[in-house]
Amino acid sequence: MNMGLEGQVALVTAASRGLGRAVALQLAREGAAVAICARRPGPLEASAAAIRESTGAEVLPVVADVSVPEDVERLVRTVLGHFGRVDILVTNAGGPPPGRFLDLTAEDWEAAVRLTLMSAVRLCYAVVPAMREQGSGSIVAMTSISVKQPLPNLLLSNSLRLAVIGLVKTLADELAADSIRVNAICPGWTRTERVEQLLADRAARSGATVEEEADRIAAAIPLGRMGTPEECARAVAFLASPAASYITGVSLLVDGGMYRGAM
Ligand code: NAD
Numbered sequence: 099m100n101m102g103l104e105g106q107v108a109l110v111t112a113a114s115r116g117l118g119r120a121v122a123l124q125l126a127r128e129g130a131a132v133a134i135c136a137r138r139p140g141p142l143e144a145s146a147a148a149i150r151e152s153t154g155a156e157v158l159p160v161v162a163d164v165s166v167p168e169d170v171e172r173l174v175r176t177v178l179g180h181f182g183r184v185d186i187l188v189t190n191a192g193g194p195p196p197g198r199f200l201d202l203t204a205e206d207w208e209a210a211v212r213l214t215l216m217s218a219v220r221l222c223y224a225v226v227p228a229m230r231e232q233g234s235g236s237i238v239a240m241t242s243i244s245v246k247q248p249l250p251n252l253l254l255s256n257s258l259r260l261a262v263i264g265l266v267k268t269l270a271d272e273l274a275a276d277s278i279r280v281n282a283i284c285p286g287w288t289r290t291e292r293v294e295q296l297l298a299d300r301a302a303r304s305g306a307t308v309e310e311e312a313d314r315i316a317a318a319i320p321l322g323r324m325g326t327p328e329e330c331a332r333a334v335a336f337l338a339s340p341a342a343s344y345i346t347g348v349s350l351l352v353d354g355g356m357y358r359g360a361m
Pocket of ligand 1: 111112113114115116117118135136137162163164165190191192193194213240241242243284285286287288289290291292293
C-alpha cells in the first residue's frame with residue numbers, strides 16, 4: 099500500500115532511540131522528510147545520520163527537551179523555518195518514572211505532568227496554527243496500553259496518559275473542520291532499548307536470564323512475544339498518513355492482543 103507520505107514533513111519527538119527513532123525511520127522510508135529531537139546532541143545526530151543513510155531522506159535534528167516549554171517553541175519554530183510546513187506531528191517522550199502511590203511525591207506528579215501531558219499539549223499548541231493555515235495535518239500521540247488497562251507499579255503513566263487521550267479525543271473533534279486528524283497509538287510490550295534495560299534489571303534481581311524474563315512477559319501475550327519497534331512504527335506511520343484519511347479520534351493498540359477487553 100502506498101501511504102501517500104511522499105513529500106510530507108513529519109516532526110517526531112524523542113527520537114534518538116526506541117519507538118521515536120523507529121517511527122522517524124519508517125516515515126522517512128515512506129518518503130517523508132523528518133525532523134527529530136532529543137535532549138543530547140550525540141545520540142540525536144547519530145540517529146539522524148542512521149535514518150539519512152538508510153533512506154536518503156532529509157532529516158533535521160534539533161536538540162530539545164520536550165518537557166521544557168521554550169525548547170518546544172524553539173523546536174517547532176526551527177522546523178517551520180526550515181521546511182515551511184509540518185504535515186505530521188508524532189508526540190513522544192521518555193516514560194514517567196515507575197512507582198506506586200505511596201512511593202511517589204507531589205513533585206514527582208508535577209514533573210510527570212510536564213513530561214507526559216504538557217509536552218503533548220505544548221507541541222499541539224505550537225503546530226496546530228501552522229496546520230490550520232495549511233488546511234491539513236495529522237497528529238499521533240504516543241501513549242501506552244496503560245490507557246486501556248492500568249499497569250502495576252506505573253501510577254503516573256496510568257493516570258497521565260489518560261489525560262493525553264482526553265486531549266486527543268477533544269482535538270479530533272475540534273480540529274476535524276480544519277482537516278486535521280488526531281489519533282493515539284497505544285503500544286504494549288515493545289522491545290526497545292528501554293525494555294532491554296528493564297529486562298536486564300529484572301534478570302539481575304531474579305537470577306534468571308534476560309530471555310527467561312522476556313519469556314515470562316511473552317507468556318501473557320496472545321501472539322506469544324513482545325513487539326518490535328518497527329511493528330509499532332508501521333502502525334504509527336499508517337495512522338499519521340493520508341492512507342488513514344477517514345480515521346480520527348482513535349486509540350490504536352499495538353500489543354499482540356495483550357489487552358483482552360472488548361472496548
Ligand atoms: P526509550 O527510553 O527507549 O526512548 C525514549 C526516547 O526519548 C530516547 O530517545 C530519549 O532520549 C528521549 N527522551 C526522553 N525524555 C525526553 C525529553 N524530555 N525530551 C526529549 N527527548 C526525550 O523509550 P521507548 O521504549 O522508545 O518508549 C517511548 C515512549 O513510549 C515512552 O513514553 C514509553 O513509556 C512509551 N511506551 C513504551 C512501551 C515499550 O514497551 N517500549 C510500551 C508502552 C509505552
